[in-house]
Amino acid sequence: GQQVMQIPQYQxxxxxxxxxxxxxxxxxxxxxxxxxxxxxxxxxxxxxLVKSGxxxxxxxxxxxxxxxxxxxSLHITATQTTDVGTYFCAANTGFQKLxxxxxxxxxxxx
Amino acid sequence: xxxxIQSPRHEVTEMGQEVxxxxxxxxxxxxxxxxxxxxxxxxxxLIYFNNNxxxxxxxxxxxxxxxxxxxxxxxxxxxxxxEPRDSAVYFCASSLxxxxxxxxxxxxxxxxxxxx
Numbered sequence: 316g317q318q319v320m321q322i323p324q325y326q327x328x329x330x331x332x333x334x335x336x337x338x339x340x341x342x343x344x345x346x347x348x349x350x351x352x353x354x355x356x357x358x359x360x361x362x363x364l365v366k367s368g369x370x371x372x373x374x375x376x377x378x379x380x381x382x383x384x385x386x387x388s389l390h391i392t393a394t395q396t397t398d399v400g401t402y403f404c405a406a407n408t409g410f411q412k413l414x415x416x417x418x419x420x421x422x423x424x425x
Numbered sequence: 426x427x428x429x430i431q432s433p434r435h436e437v438t439e440m441g442q443e444v445x446x447x448x449x450x451x452x453x454x455x456x457x458x459x460x461x462x463x464x465x466x467x468x469x470x471l472i473y474f475n476n477n478x479x480x481x482x483x484x485x486x487x488x489x490x491x492x493x494x495x496x497x498x499x500x501x502x503x504x505x506x507x508e509p510r511d512s513a514v515y516f517c518a519s520s521l522x523x524x525x526x527x528x529x530x531x532x533x534x535x536x537x538x539x540x541x
Binding site: 345346348356357358359360363365403407410411412413414415416417418 | 468
């Protein structure tokens with residue numbers, strides 16, 4: 316089936332360090348969404364990207380959609396302990412449903 | 426707004442028993458999704474409905490799984506008979522109705538199922 320891969324699977328940073336997760340697909344994506352799931356919680360929508368090369372910012376979070384629309388990234392500047400959780404991308408690979416990526420688990424130490 | 430409501434929150438059952446998970450979507454949302462989350466397989470879409478009609482059930486693992494949506498405010502996911510490998514967190518999500526791939530999906534709190 317269609318796969319959307321994320322790297323890294325896991326990252327442990329010190330508070331104040333930056334963090335980036337990457338989402339990659341072998342097929343061109345119509346759009347991509349990002350979700351955050353806190354430990355023990357449920358996925359919560361963060362943002363959607365639609366256009367080639369699009370960049371969107373939410374405070375310390377920067378989201379980017381690749382020029383070829385096959386990859387995306389989420390960058391967090393100066394992480395805080397509240398950023399802990401698993402970040403998922405979810406992409407439309409052309410079959411009228413979202414495929415969730417494998418997720419990147421972020422741990423932030425104070 | 427109450428958000429998506431799921432019940433039960435936790436379910437422990439024995440292999441071979443029937444399990445029924447319940448979901449109430451956000452009022453006015455036309456799409457309803459059932460997902461399963463495990464460490465090994467991540468977050469998988471099992472089935473989704475549009476206006477109470479099943480649209481894509483290609484993610485349903487096997488005949489032991491069935492889902493229904495008798496009306497706009499209620500859906501069930503049934504596993505009969507249950508097996509230990511069905512142990513997972515099952516999420517229900519809903520979205521407004523423009524598109525299943527571009528609308529924001531709102532997830533419920535999930536049901537943690539353990540099959541012994």
